[in-house]
Amino acid sequence: MRKEIMFAGSGGQGVITASIIYAEAAALYAGFHVVQSQAYGPEARGGTSNAHVILNDIEVGYPKVTQPHVMVCLNQEALDKFGDKLRPGGLLLTDCGLAHSLRQFDARVYCLPMYEVVTQEIRLPIAFNICVLGALAGLVPDVQPDALREVLRRRVPARHLDKNLLAFERGMALAAGAEPWRAGVPRHVSLGARGEGLNGNGKG
């Protein structure tokens, strides 16, 4: 069972680190064969960063992601640039504060306020990619949360570990409470207004 996962966003969002943590967790603690990669063009300096993980029960043959089962797009540019590559029936995870303009995909689409959580609640913006991994762990069953937590404990500097683990838990909780987005349906409850109403304008 080959499974392709693509992470895309801007350089500073930690897309490559997230994909390496996911790859390590899959290989070290979930028993998969894994290839993790990223391609850079000369335009990479200001541009969109994207990283790939391929999981398989047997050795990974072709090492390139062609049509990801799971796509993580952390801003609008990444969504516009890579969204069409998503495999029909796949899963798209995006951030509702950073990607404002969603359209219908032949896929489950989750649009969660992960960036809002790490900036306003946890107050550690660099933990954004870890919150994303938490959401992914809640949405995709292949790599268990404990496998990811184990890699976080090994990789995250001690002084930031608690907040990163919290970001991870909050990402999982966002996923647990989420309904797939559908065009025309308000897409989530804002953190600030939880329980008070719905809000579909993308800033949540």
Added chain:
Amino acid sequence: MRKEIMFAGSGGQGVITASIIYAEAAALYAGFHVVQSQAYGPEARGGTSNAHVILNDIEVGYPKVTQPHVMVCLNQEALDKFGDKLRPGGLLLTDCGLAHSLRQFDARVYCLPMYEVVTQEIRLPIAFNICVLGALAGLVPDVQPDALREVLRRRVPARHLDKNLLAFERGMALAAGAEPWRAGVPRHVSLGARGEGLNGNGKG
């Protein structure tokens, strides 16, 4: 002009980070198209880590390293496991304190006391991979030292930047003064005994 570079060593040696820094420098500041990747098997937990960089003037086609032009092996196990993959006429860089048993390759072989430099002189063992990048910059012309320094300035935490830049410079200096290793010829002057004699026993 496609060029394949392989980094191999144990997990804690920073092999993946080194290859990502090299890939970023090549793409962002040297104008190459680059693919960076690593494969993990389920045995990865205790094992040898290896990471790949492919540079090209045009978009990288096949994304897998098959016969690296440049191989960096940071311990004996990596050398034993991957040495035979080196392209004839290529370049092998290894550490003379960590890989004790060298054999003849159809390649230029450099065996430098990089680990000794970072542990005994700079006293920051985690800068080992950066010292290795310095040696590589001195031995391989494709990616200029300034391109690598630029990525280090962006990536290394401020409190460790000076020592990492020093490790990089010392790696370059080791490369500048090095002769290729040949079987039967003592291979380097130890740091401790510099100017006093030659030493071929691998702890040099």
